[in-house]
Amino acid sequence: MMLNKKLLLTLGLGLSVTAFAQNLEDIRPVLTGAPFLRISPDARAGGMGDQGVATSSDAFSQFWNAAKYPFSKTTSAVGINYTPYLGKLTNDVFLLYGAYHQFLGDEERSTISASLYYFNLGSVDLTKLVGSEVVSEGTAKPNEFSIDVAYGLKLTDNYSMAVTGRFIRSDLSGGFNSDNTLKPANSFAVDVSGYFLSNRGQSFGDYEGQARAGFAIQNLGPRLDYTGNDESKSYLPTTARIGAGYDLYIDDLNKVGISVEASKLLVPGPEITGTDLNGSPIYNVPNVGVIEGISKSFNNPKSTMISGALEYSYDNAFSLRTGYFHESAEQGGRQYATVGLGLKYQSFGLDLSYLINTSKINSALDNTLRFGLTWTIGEESSNAQDY
DSSP states (O other), X not given: OEEOHHHHHHHHHHTOSSOOOSOOTXXXXXXXXXXXXXXXXXXXXXXXXXXXXXXXXXXXXXXHOGGGGGGOSBSEEEEEEEEEOSTTTOSSOEEEEEEEEEEETTTTOEEEEEEEEEEEOOOEEEEEEETTEEEEEEEEOOEEEEEEEXXXXXXXXSEEEEEEEEEEEEESSTTOOTTSSSOOEEEEEEEEEEEEEOOOEEOSTTOEEEEEEEEEEEEESOOBOSSSOGGGOBOOOOEXXXXXXXXXXXXXXXXXXXXXXEEEEOSOOOEEEEEOTTSOEEEEOOOOOHHHHHHHHXXXXXXXXXXXXXXXXXXXXXXXXXXXXXXXXXXXXXXXEEEEEEEEETXXXXXXXXXXXXXXSOOTTTTOEXXXXXXXXXXXXXXXXXX
């Protein structure tokens, strides 16, 4: 069977979040199954260097750190975000993300939240060569999605934790698989996260401010089986995130926030297992269990990614954002700047972000505009006054 160019580009990039370059000799990224779980799904985070573990709570906190929800300033909200993917190559590949959260009880110390993340890899025409003729084999529609539910709880007035359970399905065959070598892979995962938010108090000069900090261990679960072969199972994109930030209140209407975040894939990278006839090293990914894989991931310190961000907001109605994301060249070389805009009117909010590639390596999200909508269903929570 001959797969057309679109299939090769779509599936090839779908299997790796890192972008392609013309020279791959020195690039050995850590590859995982369900790589869409590594792509920032919301426009607010997309305008802040793709970070969110320690930023202020919003409707999309589920993806980054569900422990932020107990500090939400609204009792309930819904968020929907759309992200075009591979926009330079095709127009039918996209990511769609929706999230919801709700306080439990009158004390507003615990939350329940849920989200759906869907990655559509487009429609792919399949053909095969019969003699000298190209014969159609139908159309494949590969896709991936995850569904999760989280529970968050304030353990103190300034610190909360959350646990998230997630179901993951990755169907790269798109429902068309004549030889049964590729099948949909299913798995489940858990997240554990924490969030700290100080009280608003005296800061620099006559200004007030408050500190933020957060951590998350995400997508911890069994490997994905695409082929039925134990030797070729794919690791989930298990990730550790830690971040901190500070909000400076210039006056009652103007606020400036700064945030930094570091994240690391807890997945083993390629290791040297021998040499070829020319004496060049041969690299292979270790076939070990999840826990041992996490341990081996620390042999690869270059799989750590760093981002920084600034956010200015006026009266919680208008926001300007910018950020920068850096990944080592050996791990894929994603390096880019981001800008974003946020608008809010009554119970509705709109977020936009734009990615500007600063690396020589092409990015699947280069020059991509992301859209996010939020709807505040409930009322102001006690956090709106306390913090």
